[in-house]
Amino acid sequence: MINLFSIGFTQKSAEDFFGLLKNNNIDCLIDVRLNPNGQLSRFAFEKDLPFFLDKLANGCKYAHRVDLAPQNELLKEVRTKGSAMSKDYKLFEIEFNKYLEKESKIDNFVEQFKGYKNVALLCSEHTTEKCHRRLVIDMLLNKFNNDIKFGKHLK
Numbered sequence: 001m002i003n004l005f006s007i008g009f010t011q012k013s014a015e016d017f018f019g020l021l022k023n024n025n026i027d028c029l030i031d032v033r034l035n036p037n038g039q040l041s042r043f044a045f046e047k048d049l050p051f052f053l054d055k056l057a058n059g060c061k062y063a064h065r066v067d068l069a070p071q072n073e074l075l076k077e078v079r080t081k082g083s084a085m086s087k088d089y090k091l092f093e094i095e096f097n098k099y100l101e102k103e104s105k106i107d108n109f110v111e112q113f114k115g116y117k118n119v120a121l122l123c124s125e126h127t128t129e130k131c132h133r134r135l136v137i138d139m140l141l142n143k144f145n146n147d148i149k150f151g152k153h154l155k
Contacts, residue, residue: 110144
């Protein structure tokens with residue numbers, strides 16, 4: 001059984017972020033960002049995370065699953081001020097769920113991560129209300145309810 005958690009890195013210091021992972025015994029951090037090298041937080045860069053996780057979070061492993069991130073076109077639409085998606089997040093949710101079903105490799109999630117007990121999905125947003133990782137979690141729980149259980153959002 002995989003225990004699934006969620007974490008965003010904004011509004012957290014490096015100490016808080018890695019402390020949450022360590023204190024919740026997260027053994028694999030799964031990055032679901034399209035661009036894991038954005039400028040929002042230096043400690044969350046893709047090339048640095050494996051080192052920090054190893055040293056500060058009990059040897060936690062790192063994986064990047066870009067297929068579980070909204071692609072450029074969808075991100076651009078939801079971020080364009082005045083667009084239908086920027087006004088109604090439900091439209092984004094519908095389109096992203098279609099993408100997950102048709103384009104992502106979500107069906108291999110359990111196979112890829114079955115060797116871990118506690119995994120956490122990483123994105124930038126502090127909460128999940130308007131973050132795609134909530135939608136990924138919902139789909140994983142619906143598809144794999146015998147193999148995955150939800151722990152909590154780490155804040």
